[in-house]
Amino acid sequence: MGKRANKTVKGRAEKVDKSVTDSLKATKQAQARREERKILDRITEQSNADRVRELERAIDAAEVKVQKLYSDLRTTQKATDDHKVELANERTKLSTVSFAPTIISAGESSRISSMQSKLDSTTALLTAAKTHVVELKSERAKLESENARTTRETVLKREGLAEEKAGLKAAKEELEQLVERRKKVGEKSGEEEWRVKRKSPEELEVLERTIEQVAGAEEMIEQLEGEIREINDNAQAAAEELVRRSDNVASAKLELSHLQSIKNTLVVQNRTQEVELATARAVLAEATRPALVEKITWTLRDERILRDARRELSENQQRAKGLEGRVEELEERVRQRALVREERALKLITIVRKLNKATIKLRAENANLLLELAGVNSSDQRIGNPQHPFMHPSSIAAVLPPSLIMRSILLLLPALAAALPQQHPFTTLSSSLLPPLNRSAFAGHELLPLNDGTFFPSPAFGVGSIWKHTNVTDLVIGALEVGYRHIDNAAFYATEEDVARAIRHVGLRRDEVYLTSKYDGLEGRDLETEFMDSLRKLDTPYLDQYLIHNPYLAPDPSLIWPVLESLVKRGLVRTIGVSNYNSTFLSTLLSMPDLKIPPAVNQIRYHAYLTIEQSPAVHLAKRHKVLTAAYSALTPLTTATGGPMDEVLEGIAEGEGMTTAQVLLEWTREQKLAVVTTSGNSGRQKEQLEVFGPDFPSLSSKDRHTIWKAGIKGELHKE
Numbered sequence: 001m002g003k004r005a006n007k008t009v010k011g012r013a014e015k016v017d018k019s020v021t022d023s024l025k026a027t028k029q030a031q032a033r034r035e036e037r038k039i040l041d042r043i044t045e046q047s048n049a050d051r052v053r054e055l056e057r058a059i060d061a062a063e064v065k066v067q068k069l070y071s072d073l074r075t076t077q078k079a080t081d082d083h084k085v086e087l088a089n090e091r092t093k094l095s096t097v098s099f100a101p102t103i104i105s106a107g108e109s110s111r112i113s114s115m116q117s118k119l120d121s122t123t124a125l126l127t128a129a130k131t132h133v134v135e136l137k138s139e140r141a142k143l144e145s146e147n148a149r150t151t152r153e154t155v156l157k158r159e160g161l162a163e164e165k166a167g168l169k170a171a172k173e174e175l176e177q178l179v180e181r182r183k184k185v186g187e188k189s190g191e192e193e194w195r196v197k198r199k200s201p202e203e204l205e206v207l208e209r210t211i212e213q214v215a216g217a218e219e220m221i222e223q224l225e226g227e228i229r230e231i232n233d234n235a236q237a238a239a240e241e242l243v244r245r246s247d248n249v250a251s252a253k254l255e256l257s258h259l260q261s262i263k264n265t266l267v268v269q270n271r272t273q274e275v276e277l278a279t280a281r282a283v284l285a286e287a288t289r290p291a292l293v294e295k296i297t298w299t300l301r302d303e304r305i306l307r308d309a310r311r312e313l314s315e316n317q318q319r320a321k322g323l324e325g326r327v328e329e330l331e332e333r334v335r336q337r338a339l340v341r342e343e344r345a346l347k348l349i350t351i352v353r354k355l356n357k358a359t360i361k362l363r364a365e366n367a368n369l370l371l372e373l374a375g376v377n378s379s380d381q382r383i384g385n386p387q388h389p390f391m392h393p394s395s396i397a398a399v400l401p402p403s404l405i406m407r408s409i410l411l412l413l414p415a416l417a418a419a420l421p422q423q424h425p426f427t428t429l430s431s432s433l434l435p436p437l438n439r440s441a442f443a444g445h446e447l448l449p450l451n452d453g454t455f456f457p458s459p460a461f462g463v464g465s466i467w468k469h470t471n472v473t474d475l476v477i478g479a480l481e482v483g484y485r486h487i488d489n490a491a492f493y494a495t496e497e498d499v500a501r502a503i504r505h506v507g508l509r510r511d512e513v514y515l516t517s518k519y520d521g522l523e524g525r526d527l528e529t530e531f532m533d534s535l536r537k538l539d540t541p542y543l544d545q546y547l548i549h550n551p552y553l554a555p556d557p558s559l560i561w562p563v564l565e566s567l568v569k570r571g572l573v574r575t576i577g578v579s580n581y582n583s584t585f586l587s588t589l590l591s592m593p594d595l596k597i598p599p600a601v602n603q604i605r606y607h608a609y610l611t612i613e614q615s616p617a618v619h620l621a622k623r624h625k626v627l628t629a630a631y632s633a634l635t636p637l638t639t640a641t642g643g644p645m646d647e648v649l650e651g652i653a654e655g656e657g658m659t660t661a662q663v664l665l666e667w668t669r670e671q672k673l674a675v676v677t678t679s680g681n682s683g684r685q686k687e688q689l690e691v692f693g694p695d696f697p698s699l700s701s702k703d704r705h706t707i708w709k710a711g712i713k714g715e716l717h718k719e
Contacts, residue, residue, distance in 0.1 A: 030225065457485055492520040497538075531546060547601065548564075629675070664707075
């Protein structure tokens with residue numbers, strides 16, 4: 001029994017020794033690992049700190065580069081804007097000198113357009129660069145946020161490591177206590193062998209508990225090692241995260257380099273554009289210097305002459321307004337004198353006829369006397385016999401001497417010439433076949449003379465365009481009641497029957513209204529068929545004015561114009577003309593070799609924004625005494641608002657006490673153009689008609705020039 005207990009105690013002591021030895025070995029290994037971990041932590045902390053500092057330096061450098069690039073972009077944008085302003089100034093200068101197209105060649109215009117497109121592409125690149133800068137700033141903010149989060153995580157990990165170190169330190173102290181206990185056990189092993197024999201079961205249980213505590217310490221050490229491995233894995237993950245963020249910094253640097261290349265490209269393009277602009281200016285200056293100097297000289301002279309002429313014209317207009325009553329009185333006197341001359345002519349013709357009869361009678365009596373003297377008494381040979389050859393009209397020349405006939409004609413010619421009304425060289429047959437217009441009915445209109453001896457009452461009230469295919473009876477009734485007496489319509493508008501109903505409702509006589517219609521070739525009908533249909537729908541025996549609505553409806557004027565001339569000769573229309581003809585079509589018509597009756601009117605779309613475009617047609621018409629009638633004159637106030645004309649019109653209207661519509665209509669009227677206008681508002685109808693009254697004020701030369709410049713500016717901007 002004693003031997004067995006001794007063996008048991010000895011075995012337990014060996015087991016304790018082995019456990020202590022293993023614990024010491026494990027403790028040394030753990031200590032070595034802790035040293036390695038300390039070194040690794042120091043390296044990792046140093047590496048993390050270095051990477052964080054490197055990341056911060058990269059972010060600072062990126063921020064500096066972004067600021068510099070943004071500054072460069074602003075500089076480039078300013079330079080581009082300056083070039084745009086210079087280009088616009090150049091175009092404005094060129095446009096103000098006789099409309100510019102006479103100076104700038106097609107190549108120079110295309111070069112300037114190319115420079116404008118390049119400036120637009122530069123603006124697009126600048127916009128893209130700004131977008132990149134915004135994205136880079138966003139990425140930088142993200143990097144800063146990630147850096148702050150990483151810093152917080154690193155601090156937390158450091159705190160955890162400190163706690164782990166404290167735990168390891170406590171474990172180390174406990175192991176050291178175990179080692180001390182082992183030494184004590186070793187020193188007392190001899191005594192234990194002797195004491196074991198005397199050990200009680202309670203002491204053996206205490207010894208077993210000590211052995212179990214040592215085993216628990218070993219398990220604790222293993223757990224600490226596992227936690228240390230987990231901390232190493234977390235540190236490795238943090239290192240990989242730093243590497244990834246370093247890659248983000250590298251991509252940000254690549255993005256910065258890309259932006260730098262874009263900036264360099266913009267700078268190169270800007271320099272290229274500067275060189276091209278300088279080259280274009282040099283070429284333009286070299287090509288246009290002599291012509292430009294001469295043109296400017298003549299322009300200045302023309303402007304002085306024009307100013308003087310306009311001043312004189314304004315004075316003459318004031319005088320004319322004061323003499324209008326006198327002119328009407330003189331016209332009435334002329335008409336009275338014409339009637340007196342006609343009466344005198346009729347009396348003279350009656351007297352001449354009586355003289356001829358008396359002369360014939362005297363000649364007959366003389367002949368009878370001669371026959372009696374000759375012994376001829378036959379009654380059938382007497383001159384008084386109606387069958388006598390001397391009484392036949394063809395024998396009057398034999399009775400009257402030629403000299404007497406010529407003297408009678410010469411005496412009667414001045415009286416007949418004075419009695420006949422004076423007509424224009426192009427006076428047509430319709431002037432005598434059609435009843436004259438009642439001028440007093442057109443008191444609110446400006447009567448513009450035409451090349452056929454008639455006149456055009458301006459303004460005309462149009463029932464086309466927006467009123468097409470609608471019932472305009474009430475609209476025309478309102479216009480007639482306001483005072484309009486010229487109604488402009490066309491077969492295409494499908495409003496002719498409504499116009500006829502309105503005229504019947506108001507009760508105007510035919511000579512108190514001026515009717516215009518147009519040929520459109522609807523459904524392939526020829527001109528005369530459509531004209532007769534218009535007469536039927538308008539319920540009138542004739543028209544005052546008939547136009548070809550569009551040149552493309554009559555591509556060969558030699559075929560269709562003679563039909564219009566025949567309508568004039570037959571007394572079915574008073575005046576003929578065209579509509580929407582540009583200078584090419586109008587020139588072709590006017591140059592027809594067999595043209596007998598030239599067009600009297602060309603109705604075109606004309607307003608302040610079309611001054612340059614329609615200038616050739618207007619000037620050609622003036623040279624050939626063709627009146628230009630302008631429709632859509634109020635376009636800058638209706639469908640083309642928002643242009644440079646808005647502010648100009650408002651300023652002039654406020655200064656002159658007019659409406660903006662009246663300013664535009666007066667500007668058009670003072671160019672000696674007829675006006676075709678329309679409105680569905682009775683107040684605006686009356687307002688527009690007031691412009692053509694005798695008491696409406698004129699625009700100053702400064703206002704006219706301001707409107708002209710704003711129109712040119714708007715037209716160039718539109719192109």
